Structures are given as structure tokens and as C-alpha cells.
Amino acid sequence: MDQASSETESPSRQIDKRIEDLADWRGETLARLRALVKEADPEVVEEWKWRGVPVWEHDGIICTGETYKAVVKLTFAKGASLDDPAGLFNSSLEGNTRRAIDLHAGEAINEEAFKALIRAAVSLNSAARAKKKR
Template sequence: MKKKAGKSQAVGDASARIDERIRELGDWRGAMLERIRAIVRQADPDVVEEWKWRGVPVWSHAGILCTGETYKTTVKMTFAKGASLDDPSGLFNASLEGNTRRAIDLHEGDEIDEAALGELIRAAVALNRASGR
């Protein structure tokens, strides 16, 4: 698969880049990103991994589901259409003021509610499919 106009990498290449990022981080952020990735893949075995915007892991299925951004003190999962998703478990804790995106900021020592996150990912897939993308 060829690279698309500089915006994303081929799927296998993107997965390798995400592996590399996890290893590069070498701390709790790498472990958190690895855990998030595993939950995304488990919730949606057909998810496509991409590498966009100069180094951001992206998970897509019929459109972008979420990203896995890493910062000095935070790992941020941004859901592209998060404002349109029900979040009964209250996972969204960042970017709450926007009309489109919602995010989950994770910090060192935070626990992930894997069942709730899996449901949120499946809901994002269903929303993308319903949107006709």
C-alpha cells in the first residue's frame, strides 16, 4: 500500500510506527498507549491503524474512531465524533466544550475501565458506519 499524500502511512507501516513509539516512550506512557491499543483492537478486530499528523497513532473504521496522543504527563484518546457518543460511564474528561470531539486524558497510575472503553469504541464504529463513511 502506498503512502497517501503525506497525511498517513500504509497500514503495516503505521502499525510498526506505533510499535516503535511504544518502545521509544519506555515509561508509563508507552505502557498506557500499548494498553489502549490492545483495548481498541479487542473491541474492533477490523480496526485500521494509521500514523498521521507527523506522529499520531490513529485508529479508524469507516472513518477515524480515535487517536492516541502522548504528552509529557498525559496520554490522550481523542474521539473524532465523541460529542455524538453516549458516555454512560463518564470516561470523557477532556475537550468537553467542543461540538464534535471528546477526549479521555489518562495520567500515570490511572486505571482504565476496559469494558466501558470497549463499549465506547464499538459505539464509535457504529456511528461511523451509520454516517455512511
């Protein structure tokens, strides 16, 4: 697909295409995580930013879904402010803002804990947006 046609496709379709193009465990993993995000927040908005990064938003960025050769990385924009009782965050732990979950081939994720993180991120974004409106 050329640059012009990719810019006219919806973000959701671009994410579909990314998953199809990966055609391996990374595509399967990204597809499963995407489904969990949508289950956790049916009102989530999908975006396609930074020349090819799936982004899920609700009153701001919830998380991004990057794919690399050896890992699928879900980076939570405000992860450092979220409780993570299940210990899902295992990457980008040194910063003051973001936190990430790296999944390698064959690794599973605690789906209920992941959905709880999504819901917590939405709540944090919504609270910040409500505070700004006051």
C-alpha cells in the same frame, strides 16, 4: 530513524516504535489502550498521521492516541455524539464534535466501558458511511 525510512514503515510498526521509544508509563498505557481498541474492533485499521499521531479508523476515524509529558490522550473524532454512561470523557468537553479521555500516570481505565465507546464510535461511523451511499 530518519524521515525517509519512517515513511516506508507500516503505521502499525510506527505505533510499535512510538510505544518502544516512550519506554515509560505512557508507552505501557498507549499499548494497553491500543490492545483494547483491537479487542473492541478486530477490523480496526491503524494509521500514522500528522507527523506522529497513532490513529484508529473504521469507516472513518474512531480515535487518536496522543502522548504528552503528563498525559496519554485518546481523542474520539465524534465523541460528542457518543453516549458515555461511565463518564470516561474528561477532556475536550467544550466542543461540539470531539471528546477526549486523559489518562495520567497510575490511572486505570474502565476497560469494558472503553471498549463500548470504541464499538459505539464504529457504529456511528458505519451508519454515517451507509447514509452517504444511499
